[in-house]
Amino acid sequence: MKTDLDRIRKDLENLALFNATPGKGLTRFSLTPEDRGARDYLSGRLRELGVHVYEDAAANLFGRREGGDPSLPPIMMGSHIDSVRHGGNFDGQAGVVAALEVLRCLEERGVRTAHPVEMIAMIEEEGGRFGAGFFSSRAMTRGVTREELEQRKDEDGVTLAEALTRFGFDPARVAEARRKPGEVRTFLEMHIEQGPVLEREGFELGIVTSIVGTDLTRVTVEGRPDHAGTTPMDMRRDALRTAYRAEQLLEVGPVELDEGIRRVLQDQADGLGFSWRAMSSGAGHDAMITAPFFPTGMIFVPSKGGRSHCPEEWTDYEDLQKGVELLYHAVTAIDSRGAKG
Numbered sequence: 001m002k003t004d005l006d007r008i009r010k011d012l013e014n015l016a017l018f019n020a021t022p023g024k025g026l027t028r029f030s031l032t033p034e035d036r037g038a039r040d041y042l043s044g045r046l047r048e049l050g051v052h053v054y055e056d057a058a059a060n061l062f063g064r065r066e067g068g069d070p071s072l073p074p075i076m077m078g079s080h081i082d083s084v085r086h087g088g089n090f091d092g093q094a095g096v097v098a099a100l101e102v103l104r105c106l107e108e109r110g111v112r113t114a115h116p117v118e119m120i121a122m123i124e125e126e127g128g129r130f131g132a133g134f135f136s137s138r139a140m141t142r143g144v145t146r147e148e149l150e151q152r153k154d155e156d157g158v159t160l161a162e163a164l165t166r167f168g169f170d171p172a173r174v175a176e177a178r179r180k181p182g183e184v185r186t187f188l189e190m191h192i193e194q195g196p197v198l199e200r201e202g203f204e205l206g207i208v209t210s211i212v213g214t215d216l217t218r219v220t221v222e223g224r225p226d227h228a229g230t231t232p233m234d235m236r237r238d239a240l241r242t243a244y245r246a247e248q249l250l251e252v253g254p255v256e257l258d259e260g261i262r263r264v265l266q267d268q269a270d271g272l273g274f275s276w277r278a279m280s281s282g283a284g285h286d287a288m289i290t291a292p293f294f295p296t297g298m299i300f301v302p303s304k305g306g307r308s309h310c311p312e313e314w315t316d317y318e319d320l321q322k323g324v325e326l327l328y329h330a331v332t333a334i335d336s337r338g339a340k341g
């Protein structure tokens with residue numbers, strides 16, 4: 001029995017409707033009406049399944065299917081539902097849809113896992129609205145502060161704290177989203193490759209070994225525009241010649257993903273007869289934030305022409321389904337073997 005290609009396609013197409021720029025790529029910023037629409041759509045599908053739907057204090061959406069042993073931490077899988085401006089339909093949401101489909105298959109097949117299995121839909125991974133990249137995964141692991149929520153503003157001056165409040169969350173409680181090491185058995189993220197390697201080399205899937213570091217710095221340049229022809233050079237306050245200050249937003253070193261989880265992914269991919277390649281990720285992902293806290297694994301599916309963060313971003317649904325298959329088998333293997341992280 002395989003995962004259902006039509007359902008995967010339908011979920012992706014439906015989610016893509018929650019878009020602030022129809023016809024000009026997908027734009028779904030965090031804590032906007034489009035975010036609300038996507039959240040409601042996913043919640044609806046999860047409720048149909050009969051799993052427990054909840055949100056944490058950092059606005060992460062979860063669908064939780066209980067396991068047989070209440071003492072065990074959840075196997076978590078998912079990705080982000082925010083996008084860049086004029087992005088594509090696959091970055092982030094493909095991984096969320098994959099997680100939803102895995103929950104559906106577990107339910108339909110009546111699989112009894114020992115661990116709870118959770119789908120997570122994260123926000124503000126791209127930092128498109130507030131510049132708060134990897135917000136959800138940071139909130140779950142290293143933690144975000146109330147101060148950060150007050151400092152981050154969108155282009156209209158709305159703070160992240162205000163946006164959370166308008167969405168029904170209490171910014172004062174954001175620290176409650178934090179989970180301690182051991183509180184999550186593993187985090188698995190399926191994501192588009194965002195590069196041309198898999199397609200060019202003819203591999204069906206990528207199994208990520210490491211993720212490059214990210215150093216996100218906001219440089220504020222202060223100056224005054226003066227007419228270049230009329231103001232003498234030595235009297236101008238040229239922005240690049242005068243004051244600037246740089247604010248360190250986020251620094252993450254390169255991270256290795258969990259070896260035990262990688263082995264599970266490799267074994268399962270072999271068992272399914274998929275051709276796969278070990279590869280490092282040149283782009284940052286929530287998985288690099290969770291990796292130091294929970295055993296983390298990442299699956300890449302091919303990106304047509306390596307394009308991403310643009311309306312042309314595409315992954316064939318048949319290719320995507322292979323990633324979902326691997327995710328499903330990894331979840332059940334980790335659950336039954338209790339693969340050591």
Ligand SMILES: [Zn+2]
Pocket residue numbers: 080091092125191
């Ligand atoms: Zn992404």
